[in-house]
Amino acid sequence: MEWDVVIGLEVHAQLATKSKIFSGASTAYGAEPNTQACAIDVAMPGMLPVLNQEAVNMAIKFGLSTHSTIASTSIFARKNYFYPDLPKGYQISQFEHPIVKNGFLDIILNDGQTKRIGVTRAHLEEDAGKSLHEDFHGLTGIDLNRAGTPLLEIVSEPDLTSAEEAVIYLKTLHSLVRYLEICDGNMQEGSFRCDANISLKPKGEKKLGTRTEIKNVNSFRYVEKAINFEISRQKEILESGGNVSQETRLYDAVSGETRAMRSKEEANDYRYFPDPDLLPLVVDELTIKSIKNQLPELPADKRERFKVQYELTDYDANNLVASKELADYFEQVCSYTEATAKLAANWVMGDLMALLNKDGLDISQSPISSQSLAELLDRISDNTISGKIAKSVFEAMYAGEGSADEIITQKGLKQIVDPAVITTFITQVIKNNPTQYEQYKAGQDRLFGFFVGQVMKLSQGKVNPQLLNQLLKKQLDS
């Protein structure tokens, strides 16, 4: 039987404000436990929340860049439940009236097609603290540093139909919030985490199947694995005549499986009601307008500009704009070099990214500055070195041995472009390989490559390949 997969994602993006959403305490990550929790975060008696306008502005930025409606009035509600790291016994969130609703995000699928994914809503809320179960000898430690950190919960429509699409959507969203500088996107620290709602229905069927929710997956790879596992798990149940039960599941990265956490019946009754300590959040047109004017160029716009301005393919442009830092780096390289943008794109996305990925660095930590890379590209395009030599120069640059020019001079890698010198090499090679020369002359054209290789070997790769081709052909065929 064939099945339609229906996936909707809920993403919690931690907003990059300096202080918490309802208090003045710092949001910096990694401080000593409970050193960044003030009386409000600890929910001392008589403490009251005061909304951080910066968090509101960030939510508006997100809303505007996803073509959403910004609610002129939105309401903070209390979500009531008891948990030791939830100091007030309720979380302040937005329930019936979120600040952002009815938007969309266009994603580019692997086949190059664009797909529009609905953004149902995005609302502001506060994070809880952390319960620490290790190191306390059977007791639980509570760290409230994270309590009150602002979150934007971004809920998609169930428009995604595979794990692959879900990951593309997630990466597009991740890129967007980082472009907007509203979230640092650090998934390991939990700044960007994802819940996935998954259900299956017989192909073509209108009615949705029963869904499960996988909680708190914190890497793109795990999201893909967790969804794929869940799809096959549900498929197996349905195909053996069973029913999927509506429940919350956890993904175990070690086993690669999801397991049930709590069923719908066990779910809390959160007793939402409007928080009487906070007035309705009113956003006026002027605020929206001024935030709109401050929006940076967004990934989709940048991609289109790159295609035109740098004559890049969809594929190249799409990859380069994935992160703002990468796109900026690429543009800087282009501004410094005489080489073509295509060459710059190839080097940035190819050699540079390969080494950075290997070392787990991101573009902002690149040992080679955009200006240095530009210098190397100039040496390629002005024929000082060949592309092949350039790779070894690049590696030396990456290892910190100096600039492109320094390395080329030091190592004597300057390309040989003097036809007389090249001809000398060719003559030498023909003399050294009389048999192959006879065979070539007898019609074995494919031996041309052999002679190119031998000249390169003899010249330690320094001969200009185009010139070599010309001169070798002339000499062999003469």
Place this chain on the structure above:
Amino acid sequence: MHHLSLKAIANKLTKKEISAVELIQYFLDRINTHDKTLNSFVTVCEEQALQQAHAVDQLRNKKKLPYYAGIPIAQKDIFCTQGIKTSCGSKMLDNFIPPYNATVIEKFNQAGFITIGKTNMDEFAMGSSNESSFYGAVKNPWNITKVPGGSSGGSSAAIAARLAPVATGTDTGGSIRQPAALCNLTGLKPTYGRVSRYGMIAFASSLDQGGPMAKTAEDAAIMLNIMAGHDAKDSTCANNAVPDYTANLENPIKGLKIGLPKEYFSAQLDSNVAKQIEQVIQTYKNAGAEFIEISLPSSELAISAYYIIAPAEASSNLSRYDGVRYGYRCEDPKDLTDMYERSRSEGFGSEVKRRIIVGTYALSAGYYDAYYIKAQKIRRVIRDEFLTALNKVDVILSPTTPNTAFNIGEKVNVPVSMYLSDIYTIAVNLAGLPAISAPAGFINGLPLGFQLIGKHFAESTLLNAVHQYQKLTDWHTQSPEQYA
């Protein structure tokens, strides 16, 4: 000394007829003498108060001090006081010493007032008799078998017995006005948002409002001048200008339009109460006020709506008392659930638990629309009816309570009967309006109060109207003989 107004005391201090140390010691002595019987204080701040008084006396020789510097004030134990236990009348917070001051406390400190003690109150301000306090019932100085009212019963008893010149209170459904009425005091519940709630322990956030309790409207006006104003730490605190509440006290009230809600003066009104209130009306008529009959048709729904909204908010506000971070934690918890259940079962008293259960129920899935949403709709209707009425009149007059002080123990086991003692005050909180209670005479030796309800932020009108009334009457000057 203990009958003097704030102005008169301040005058004595300024002229150095008395030192601040002498003044504080004088009231401390009265507390020592009388409060064993009355139980109006949870904490007496003897040492701190004397230290501060000493500092005031020293400074007075060196520089100009705030006019009221050195005057003692009793603070309801719902206001957080830095370094001083703040219990909110509950076992849950019996060990709680806040590391911060409530804004109201901070403002009185800035004005030079000296906190002489923290007054007893119904647990988490839930009650109308001060019997739900963990620290025991407070006695009414007019008759110690009677309740002093609640929840600010410690404050009202303390002023009535002249153990402090003034005190703070909070009013969620009548908790300033009802005890003021039952103890022959003047108590003002300001407009919701007029006084900061920061550091004031929450009962029902959309209804709670701190305010002054005093012997006279003049003293209440002086206190409100200090208490009122915007506070960036309370998002619900109003940001409009604060007038000088003492400025209009002497204005004549000729032509003041006073509304009489026909629903409040029905046949059910106690005849003795009706007689006293009739005298109040006569006094106002003599002063040139006009009376107009008005209608508040939905007022009978106020108590029902209130007892959904207030417990709903309370059930959530009190979730933070879980034994995890501060306050009471049960002995040897087995596990998390056990810790929650026993800490809360043992730490809260029965009235608080009753309201948590009612509120939790009202907010539950499947009941929310029928209870909470409906109550909010009624609240809106009640507010609109008040605003319509207040378009026609300047203030609305009613009794503050249906009767004088009842016996201690009389209503403890009949919660609904207790709730009905707030029948005239509760609707005001739902509408967010300011209202004042002032002495209206005595029935069988027990004081009765009348209430004036004003337009939003029209506290000046209320204080002016009561001050003028107090110039024509002497009910407010009377105090219980035992504490003369």
